[in-house]
Amino acid sequence: MNTEASAGKIMLVGIGPGSVDHMTQRARDAIAEAEVVIGYVTYIKLVADLIEGKEIIRKSMTEELDRAVSALEAARAGKKVALISSGDAGVYGMAGPTYEVLFQSGWTPDDPVQVEIIPGASALNSCAALVGAPLTHDFCAISLSDLLTPWPTIARRLDAVAMADFVVALYNPKSGRRTRQIVEAQRLFLRHRRPDTPVAIVKSAYRRRENIVFTTLDSMGDADIGMLSTVLIGNSNTFVRDGLMVTPRGYANKYDMQDGGATREGERAGRSLSTGLLGWLDTLRAEHEGGTSIEALAVQYRLPADYIRSTLDEPWEAEATNAAEESEA
Structure with missing residues (x-):
């Protein structure tokens, strides 16, 4: 291993949406x-105004490992390298393949070649900002690309x-050769939504x-979707109003939105919902003691039966737990 003091640095740069x-x-x-800038040709174009006079290494879409190898070779030669990704380098970007x-x-964090990850706004952040507030509650990202992941x-x-x-x-919902994946995704979602x-x-x-289209789950297949598209699918509470897609955080479960935010009957500000964990455990035990089977409870709450069973078997003292919650307030 080359451990010369002149070893350079790899900067994994998330350039955001573009x-x-x-x-x-x-x-x-x-x-x-950076002395050297490495990236997919399209991403290089997005930062063209910032890279004049630098050594540029352009790679195709499928040459991620080649980009990482080129970055390491340049850094071993003592150069500072900017290896760029659109969005965030750690979200479907170059951070993973580079490591x-x-x-x-044989690299370790103690190696003379330094590595820095510079975060950027991922596609889900930038797309959400353009359409409203669809990610205000729990969300996740899934890539439909099966180039490296089994279907x-x-x-x-x-x-x-x-x-x-x-x-x-x-992410990666459709390409010229991958056209059925988005259809299968729609089919799976329609089983539950x-x-x-x-x-x-x-x-x-x-x-x-830039182009933005609002549609529905059953009609999304008619929209123009490609590799430069990100598809945001709402949950059961998401709505579109006046051209804005919004997913409520859940304040209406606890507060009367029409009455200045007063708490609803049975709820307390700063405390778990009456249907939160503590309240649910009380309800679950009462229902089971009332004769509802574990299997029926599993169906009712759409939770695994073994989870319901182990939860009921766990010692549960509501008063002690509530007292502990009060002391933490």
Whole structure:
């Protein structure tokens, strides 16, 4: 291993959605510091104004490992390297493959070659900002690309999050050769979600050809979807109003939104919902003691029977737990 003091640095730069205005100052500074800039050809174009006079290494979409190897070689030669990703380098970006290449080469954090990850706004952040507030409650991201992930794995994840009522951001939804994946995703979601579930499709967020379409789960297949698109699928509470997609956080469960935010009967500000964990455990035990079977409870709450059983078997003292909650307030 080359351990010369002149060893350089790899900066994994998330450039955000593509607009320089939405790039962090640290990302700008890192590109300015770099002697070598490496990236997918489209991403290189997005930072063209910042890389004049630098050594540029352009790679195709499927050459992620080559990008990482090139970055390591340049850093071993003592150069500062900006390895750029759109969005965030750690979200479907170059951080993962770069660390794989580094570890394969024998690199450790004590190596003279330094590594810095510079975060950026991922597609789900930028697309959400353009359509309203769809990610205000629990959400997840799933890539439909099966270039490296087996389809059964992707399908299981889609089915699980659709059933669990997450808001979902679909990355890499469709390409010229991958056209059926989005159809299968829609089919899986329709097993658990209403056909009129709101969907927003954002193409090229904050770029020259930006396009936004609002549709529904049952009609999303008619929309123009490609590799530059991100598909946001709402949960059971998401709504679209006046051109804005919003997922409520749940304040209406506890507060009367029409009465100045007064707490609803049975609820207390700063405390778990009456249907939160503590209240649910009381209800669960009462229902079971009242004769409802574990299997019926599992169906009612859409939870695994073994989880219901182990929860009921766990010693549960409501008064002691409530007292502990009060003391923490």
